[in-house]
Amino acid sequence: MIEKRMLLGGEWVERDEKIEVIYPYTGEVVGRVPKGTEEDVSRAVELAKEGFKEISSLTPYERYEILMRAAEILKKRSEEFARTLVLEVGKTIKEARVEVARAIQTLIFSAEEAKRIHGETFLPDAHPNGVGKVGFYIRVPVGIVSAITPFNFPLNLSMHKVAPALACGNAVILKPSERTPLTPLMLGEVLIEAGIPPKALSVIPGYGDVGKAMTTHPDVRVVSFTGSRKVGEIITRQAGIKKVVLELGSNSAIVLHKDGDVDRAVEKAVLGGYAIAGQVCISVQRVFVHEEVFDVFLEKLKERVSRLKVGDPMDEETDVGPMITQQETVRIREWIEEAVGMGGRLEVGGVTCAEKTALFQPTVVSLVPPEAKLFKEEAFAPVVVVDPYKEVEEAIELVNRSDYGLQLGVFTKDIKVAWEFIKRAEVGGVLINEGPTFRVDHQPYGGFKYSGVGREGPRFAVEDFTEIKTVMIDLT
Numbered sequence: 001m002i003e004k005r006m007l008l009g010g011e012w013v014e015r016d017e018k019i020e021v022i023y024p025y026t027g028e029v030v031g032r033v034p035k036g037t038e039e040d041v042s043r044a045v046e047l048a049k050e051g052f053k054e055i056s057s058l059t060p061y062e063r064y065e066i067l068m069r070a071a072e073i074l075k076k077r078s079e080e081f082a083r084t085l086v087l088e089v090g091k092t093i094k095e096a097r098v099e100v101a102r103a104i105q106t107l108i109f110s111a112e113e114a115k116r117i118h119g120e121t122f123l124p125d126a127h128p129n130g131v132g133k134v135g136f137y138i139r140v141p142v143g144i145v146s147a148i149t150p151f152n153f154p155l156n157l158s159m160h161k162v163a164p165a166l167a168c169g170n171a172v173i174l175k176p177s178e179r180t181p182l183t184p185l186m187l188g189e190v191l192i193e194a195g196i197p198p199k200a201l202s203v204i205p206g207y208g209d210v211g212k213a214m215t216t217h218p219d220v221r222v223v224s225f226t227g228s229r230k231v232g233e234i235i236t237r238q239a240g241i242k243k244v245v246l247e248l249g250s251n252s253a254i255v256l257h258k259d260g261d262v263d264r265a266v267e268k269a270v271l272g273g274y275a276i277a278g279q280v281c282i283s284v285q286r287v288f289v290h291e292e293v294f295d296v297f298l299e300k301l302k303e304r305v306s307r308l309k310v311g312d313p314m315d316e317e318t319d320v321g322p323m324i325t326q327q328e329t330v331r332i333r334e335w336i337e338e339a340v341g342m343g344g345r346l347e348v349g350g351v352t353c354a355e356k357t358a359l360f361q362p363t364v365v366s367l368v369p370p371e372a373k374l375f376k377e378e379a380f381a382p383v384v385v386v387d388p389y390k391e392v393e394e395a396i397e398l399v400n401r402s403d404y405g406l407q408l409g410v411f412t413k414d415i416k417v418a419w420e421f422i423k424r425a426e427v428g429g430v431l432i433n434e435g436p437t438f439r440v441d442h443q444p445y446g447g448f449k450y451s452g453v454g455r456e457g458p459r460f461a462v463e464d465f466t467e468i469k470t471v472m473i474d475l476t
Helices: 038-056 060-076 078-089 093-113 156-168 182-194 208-216 229-238 262-278 294-306 326-341 392-400 415-424 458-464
Strands: 006-008 011-013 018-022 029-034 120-122 133-141 144-148 171-175 201-203 222-226 243-247 253-256 286-290 345-348 363-366 383-389 407-411 429-432 466-474
Touching (some): 006 038, 006 182, 029 078, 038 144, 038 171, 038 201, 060 093, 060 182, 078 093, 078 182, 093 156, 093 458, 144 208, 156 171, 156 222, 156 458, 171 208, 182 201, 208 229, 222 229, 229 243, 243 458, 253 262, 253 392, 262 286, 262 294, 262 383, 262 407, 286 294, 286 392, 294 383, 326 363, 392 415, 407 415, 458 466
Parallel strands (some): 171 201, 222 243, 253 286, 363 383, 407 429
Antiparallel strands (some): 133 466, 345 363
């Protein structure tokens, strides 16, 4: 049993009420953490005001040193973090180790950005009234940042918010998903040990009341949220006058053109469709295949998916672990049944692996109409839809027939075809001859439409976590 305390402005505190952490594979309770309250948020904000003064007074190099020390501590504890990720998320141990390695890189990139926060000059005398003046702007930290993160990548997605915000000189209050609070609290341990001014960091596990208090508090200047479209809309309505950065959902697509590499597209569809049991915002959910290679692709995909090993996520050989809850397997089974009832064809999977389990068989469904939930909504499950197309124009229309627009993978040897998708696909990222799930943690990452607002990646997060202060000097 893993017992953790809540981090409140650098102090580790207990609460009588607890949140139980459930291992998705067995349904067992594997951890307990304090249940935060609105009062805890108010206390964290008051402490953060003092913490902001302390961290913003550090030099960029001092903040860089602290974050680099944190990266070294995280490296030493990497296997502990990975195994804890398996227990709270249910992802495989292989996937958990990748998340820890990525989080270390996110931390290092953020540390480096601490030394690169700068402004730019401009020419006042480019305007008729600006004669005799010089001007420039600098970037200054916003003050207090509220960060809210989801269950699927509790360490790295927390890192994407916390580390850049601290690098800028802000105080941060983090609310992890109530399902996966363990590694975010461990991240708090790492940062405090590394030397972050204690009052500048709080980690408060909790439910919607905590999230609402964090997003509506008038002293919070930025809310950075990763999660569902539904909650993103709620936050947008209730936040008030402050910056809101949203990384929401998607139903990302692969397009395989007639000249594309079929085998590579199959591998990327498998990697992107079934990693973390499909519970990734850029999971491959829809695959549009040119009619000339449709049958070949579908047969190869079915064969490859049927060989995936589903089971114990701690087993080094397991490819696909459980979904986060058994209720989610019921939901996705209903979506599949609806798609089949509308004319779709179940090719592989479509069932839970056993009764009373969150394991769901990796699934392929073909010929799914755009009206089906499995096509238009975010499945967040180990399910891939495969539909044919005839012309490039049709494929672009199918990709864009979505409320979401995060990333897109296109497989083709024709640069003109590739450029059509680059120009016209309504997505935040287009990857040519690569799957849409590929991401390096320093890239600008975010989407169009209901996939969100703003961009993550340490350099780009700095823009959200700082304010521009203009300076004008009259030399006359």
